[in-house]
Amino acid sequence: MSISLIGKSIGESATLKLNETAAILRAKGEPVIHLGGGEPKTKPPIDALVAAAGLLSSGEVRYTPADGIPALKQAVIRYTEEFYRRKVAPEQVMASGGAKQAIMVALQAILNPQDEVIFPVPYWVSYPEMVKLTGAVPVPVRPDDGSFQPRIQEIERNVTSYTKAVIINSPNNPSGVMYSEEFIADVVRFCEKRGLYLIMDDIYHRLIFDGRKPINCYDYAEDLSENSKLVVINGVSKQYAMTGFRIGWAVANKRLIEVMTNIQGHQTSGPSSLLQHAAVAAINGVQSSVEGLRMTLENNRNVMMAQLDAFDGVKATKPDGTFYCFADFSTYEKDSTKLAEFLVEKVRVVTVPGVEFGMEGYLRLSTCGSIKDITEGIERMKWALDPNAPNELYIGDRKLVRDWM
């Protein structure tokens, strides 16, 4: 069969595949613990549900402007003022089918084939594939010191005449680490100086712990005129637990938003009207669910860290935010795909292999589930991996016998 070169170069989304595996096993009645998930289990804000239900029952669900309904743009403008202390115009905002589509369309608007896009390792699984979808080249950059904190020198060293953009995601999926203020300041100034686009994927910026405050990239920009190449991405998926609503947005200069809107107009005609109304209600409505989710995640992070600290041979960096923890399991198995498959097969615990995020030997563990999921999940993993653990483990009334090691 004739398939395009770009089509052939794109891998399956590892995280979506794992969700599917977990769903299939669950449907068979298997006692799966899903530590691979990337979505909160809490309910979306009631305001969002009521708004969507109201519009649905009116039957008035129509096409919208390709860049989003005016009410959603206004909500994003207000959000940008509140969280970034920056006033933007409606022409600087485009709503999209999730932050994912907002990033994809931004990349399509700025990249030519062979251009290069730099992002730190570990990175969100979709960045390399999204860059490849435009015919451009992903350039993952690993911090020299083996930590999850990049430094500007590492970015600088990888810039070539083809470099067009840098993508920064902090707090970071998968490490949960928030990049230092110094690094964010450096990267904003560096990209400005070198004329590079800087895509700030801020999707987790409100889900941060230990009293931290979100870092505002605009604070370090000198040029916020129409020449600014700063693109800020956000969305409702994570902070409002509205993953299935598929609403995200981009804030950028007017010309870029115009081009992005033209592209999106021909791709999807813009996101669903129904779900845009739900997003407006979430952004403008009562915000207590965000704080509730944030506190739950902080508590879950503490439980996860306590479990991992007591797991011999495993090294984990304490996440500053998000709902992930990226732990080094290389003393047990260097091939993270093999390890993840082993854990699903033997103890029905789903994790995401680190190689998908650019780092072998690691597993991404999610703290989205219940405390019971976290504690029991890690207990099962310990049992599967620790040669000194007892030979048998009960999951409900099912007895597992370790016949490996």
Ligand SMILES: Cc1ncc(COP(=O)(O)O)c(C=O)c1O
């Ligand atoms: C870093 C990062 N950016 C963007 C997204 C996409 O978010 P959305 O559901 O709004 O498309 C995700 C989702 O997992 C993510 O982890």
